Amino acid sequence: xxxERRKATIYDIAREAGxxxxxxxxxxxxxxxxxxxxxFRIRRIAEQLGYLSMDASDSDExxxxxxxxxxxxxxxxxxxxxxxxxxxxxRLDARGYGLITLDTDGKPxxxxxxxxxxxxxxxxxxxxxxxxSEPDIRRIALVRPVILLNRAIPGLxxxxxxxxxxxxxxxxxxxxxxxxxxxxxxxxxxSWSNEYRRRYIRAAAFRYDMTYRVVRECAPNIxxxxxxxxQYLIRPTDAxxxxxxxxxxxxxxxxxxxxxxxxEDVSVIGFDNIATAKLISPSLSTIDLKINDIAEHAADALxxxxxxxxxxxxxxxxxxxxxxxxxxxxxxxxxxxxxxPYAEIRRSSDVVALTMLSNAFNETLPRIxxxxxxxxxxxxxxxxxxxxxxxxxxxxxRVINHRSVPDLINLERTALPQxxxxxxxxxxxxxxxxxxTAPLVDKAAWRSxxxxxxxxxxxxxxxxxxxxxxxxxxxKYELTPPATWDQLYEEGVALHARNPQRYMSILDTTxxxxxxxxxxxxxxxxxxxxxxxxxAFHMTDELMVSVAEFIQQCLDDGVLAAEPMWNNRYMLxxxxxxxxxxxxxxxxxxxxxxxxxxKGHWKVALPPAFVDPGKVRTAEIGGSTxxxxxxxxxxxxxxxxxxxxxxxxxxxxxELRAPGGVSAAAGYVEDLTRRGxxxxxxxxQIYDVYAKSAARVNRDWDNLPFYSQxxxxxxxxxxxxxHAGGNSAALLGEWxxxxxxxxxxxxxxxx
Numbered sequence: 001x002x003x004e005r006r007k008a009t010i011y012d013i014a015r016e017a018g019x020x021x022x023x024x025x026x027x028x029x030x031x032x033x034x035x036x037x038x039x040f041r042i043r044r045i046a047e048q049l050g051y052l053s054m055d056a057s058d059s060d061e062x063x064x065x066x067x068x069x070x071x072x073x074x075x076x077x078x079x080x081x082x083x084x085x086x087x088x089x090x091r092l093d094a095r096g097y098g099l100i101t102l103d104t105d106g107k108p109x110x111x112x113x114x115x116x117x118x119x120x121x122x123x124x125x126x127x128x129x130x131x132x133s134e135p136d137i138r139r140i141a142l143v144r145p146v147i148l149l150n151r152a153i154p155g156l157x158x159x160x161x162x163x164x165x166x167x168x169x170x171x172x173x174x175x176x177x178x179x180x181x182x183x184x185x186x187x188x189x190x191s192w193s194n195e196y197r198r199r200y201i202r203a204a205a206f207r208y209d210m211t212y213r214v215v216r217e218c219a220p221n222i223x224x225x226x227x228x229x230x231q232y233l234i235r236p237t238d239a240x241x242x243x244x245x246x247x248x249x250x251x252x253x254x255x256x257x258x259x260x261x262x263x264e265d266v267s268v269i270g271f272d273n274i275a276t277a278k279l280i281s282p283s284l285s286t287i288d289l290k291i292n293d294i295a296e297h298a299a300d301a302l303x304x305x306x307x308x309x310x311x312x313x314x315x316x317x318x319x320x321x322x323x324x325x326x327x328x329x330x331x332x333x334x335x336x337x338x339x340x341p342y343a344e345i346r347r348s349s350d351v352v353a354l355t356m357l358s359n360a361f362n363e364t365l366p367r368i369x370x371x372x373x374x375x376x377x378x379x380x381x382x383x384x385x386x387x388x389x390x391x392x393x394x395x396x397x398r399v400i401n402h403r404s405v406p407d408l409i410n411l412e413r414t415a416l417p418q419x420x421x422x423x424x425x426x427x428x429x430x431x432x433x434x435x436x437t438a439p440l441v442d443k444a445a446w447r448s449x450x451x452x453x454x455x456x457x458x459x460x461x462x463x464x465x466x467x468x469x470x471x472x473x474x475x476k477y478e479l480t481p482p483a484t485w486d487q488l489y490e491e492g493v494a495l496h497a498r499n500p501q502r503y504m505s506i507l508d509t510t511x512x513x514x515x516x517x518x519x520x521x522x523x524x525x526x527x528x529x530x531x532x533x534x535x536a537f538h539m540t541d542e543l544m545v546s547v548a549e550f551i552q553q554c555l556d557d558g559v560l561a562a563e564p565m566w567n568n569r570y571m572l573x574x575x576x577x578x579x580x581x582x583x584x585x586x587x588x589x590x591x592x593x594x595x596x597x598x599k600g601h602w603k604v605a606l607p608p609a610f611v612d613p614g615k616v617r618t619a620e621i622g623g624s625t626x627x628x629x630x631x632x633x634x635x636x637x638x639x640x641x642x643x644x645x646x647x648x649x650x651x652x653x654x655e656l657r658a659p660g661g662v663s664a665a666a667g668y669v670e671d672l673t674r675r676g677x678x679x680x681x682x683x684x685q686i687y688d689v690y691a692k693s694a695a696r697v698n699r700d701w702d703n704l705p706f707y708s709q710x711x712x713x714x715x716x717x718x719x720x721x722x723h724a725g726g727n728s729a730a731l732l733g734e735w736x737x738x739x740x741x742x743x744x745x746x747x748x749x750x751x
Contacts (some may be wrong), residue, residue, distance in 0.1 A: 010024040067096070069124050069125070071101050071102070091296045127722075143239060149298045157315050167201055174329070226253045229251055231702075240266055240267070252268055262282055272288075272289055273287070290320075306503040371647060392708070397458055413622075413703065416451060416627065442459070445623060457628070458650065460648050462690070463586060464620055465606070465608060466516055466689055479494075502576070506573065509719050512710060521607060523617055523698055537740060539732050575595045583621060589660025599681050603682060603684055705748075
């Protein structure tokens with residue numbers, strides 16, 4: 001007992017931070033009461049000293065249960081928010097809790113003050129359509145259980161309504177009935193829901209080739225409709241989406257008073273489906289957000305978080321909205337609107353507007369908004385594809401059908417060669433950025449932004465492999481974290497014999513990348529892209545076959561199990577099923593979100609080596625590159641280059657990156673290592689490992705210019721054989737034959 005480490009106190013934190021203990025107390029228990037910079041420093045020191053990771057039984061400052069919850073809403077004058085609060089109150093009452101309601105009048109400062117007020121007086125908080133910044137919300141969530149309603153932040157409890165399909169249904173019906181142009185009457189700029197809805201309207205307009213406009217920062221109430229109409233009439237469109245039903249009702253009233261007919265002159269669609277939507281004339285078409293359902297799910301999730309604070313992974317509940325068609329939408333519209341592809345009120349004529357296609361924007365919008373603040377004459381117009389597969393399919397469909405494509409595309413690096421080989425991407429080799437930018441980017445990531453020796457984009461992140469492992473389970477089974485694959489195999493056989501429910505590691509079958517990472521780490525090249533027209537295949541070479549046979553042996557003997565590993569949000573396997581996972585560094589944040597109860601048990605090391613641990617080679621899995629579509633006029637191309645360089649490499653942009661990602665900017669991980677940055681989940685200086693892995697990436701590797709076909713054949717042929725007793729290694733020859741046939745059909749010369 002004498003050697004047991006003394007637990008940190010607020011006095012230790014105060015001494016380290018150079019502040020008074022009372023300041024520490026306020027920073028940790030009442031977020032927002034001290035300067036943000038001071039609060040961040042105090043929390044970082046508290047995490048490093050282990051103060052915030054103490055078990056509840058160890059804390060002298062446990063907050064007592066009050067039997068009350070709080071909901072903080074932007075304004076109860078909005079009927080949607082009022083109905084939501086009523087539904088929350090009914091559900092919480094049934095679960096034995098009272099509810100305190102605070103109205104912030106839509107002001108973030110008032111919301112921060114409200115949070116400080118309720119933090120010690122309630123057991124948990126619902127933030128309804130919060131306007132707070134993400135850092136503010138994360139600080140609050142460290143003190144009391146918080147659930148976000150109508151907003152999502154990775155790693156936090158949330159309930160949202162997925163409007164994508166409902167918006168797509170509405171826009172498709174508009175298109176089918178003759179409409180060709182849409183205006184979105186946007187709500188408050190600080191509203192997460194507003195931007196979320198705008199992106200999906202924008203994406204649907206793009207998908208159906210409809211002209212799109214936006215009128216920004218309309219007051220989200222009936223009186224806001226008058227101002228919205230004035231802006232709309234500058235360049236009218238066939239249809240209008242409004243941020244909410246109140247704004248839509250105000251717009252309809254103002255339009256009718258100005259001589260417009262609804263829906264003959266303009267169709268109107270709202271969001272929320274509040275009761276008055278059916279009562280106005282004409283009755284309002286709208287997107288039903290299922291108010292009662294989201295309130296009940298939010299109440300249940302908050303109660304669960306309060307009663308089990310150290311429990312399972314955060315709840316991220318997503319419900320589906322529904323399009324409700326009523327009389328405000330014309331069924332037979334003859335369009336007369338012929339506008340350009342992008343028009344936005346309140347922008348000067350010298351503004352360059354660039355469309356950007358990406359699978360998601362939640363984590364990147366702060367960086368995009370900061371860029372537009374610094375560069376007011378360049379507008380970035382996001383188009384969301386939702387998944388990597390859908391994003392690539394949407395872009396590729398437009399390429400092969402000779403339809404307009406977005407100016408910029410953020411794509412996974414494995415897909416870059418396919419678009420580059422087709423001529424869809426701008427060759428940036430001659431723009432001057434090759435020599436200027438190469439020294440600023442991690443070497444392995446920089447090489448992957450090339451195809452056939454030419455540059456086609458700037459990478460955004462590093463994705464080199466490391467080994468995540470359960471240190472507690474290695475101790476339990478008296479094993480040593482493996483330095484080589486032979487050691488992993490031997491220990492894995494012994495582990496599985498002792499406990500058939502546990503495996504030493506996993507082979508992810510979500511797509512082909514994890515399987516290929518074994519070969520890349522073993523310095524085996526299955527193919528070589530010799531130039532833009534020639535591919536040499538080596539998939540049946542002796543070394544290639546030997547690695548495939550080793551993988552199959554691991555499956556046969558219970559060392560590896562092959563299964564899909566994650567669902568783009570959480571790990572799928574149960575906690576503790578695998579003692580190690582060798583994967584890209586970005587998996588660290590997935591582990592933290594998936595297994596919060598395992599905090600401190602997971603550690604990070606270099607991957608096992610195939611021969612000599614001192615000469616270990618690593619691979620890449622995933623990783624994104626921001627590319628420019630071919631054929632942009634000079635002025636637009638220059639604006640695009642200005643954006644992608646700032647977005648990927650500028651220190652201000654890198655600083656705004658979401659936590660858990662690893663920037664491709666050269667020196668990023670080395671800088672974090674120099675700072676001695678300790679990751680709170682791994683309780684380890686993980687960036688030192690990431691830096692070593694980045695220096696060991698096998699860069700002698702080519703991505704095929706038809707990744708989608710490579711992956712499809714892997715899923716059809718190889719995955720079914722990846723099991724104990726399978727014949728996966730024997731199928732390499734057939735896999736190669738199929739890929740060669742496809743390559744020839746696409747005009748490539750095969751050797």
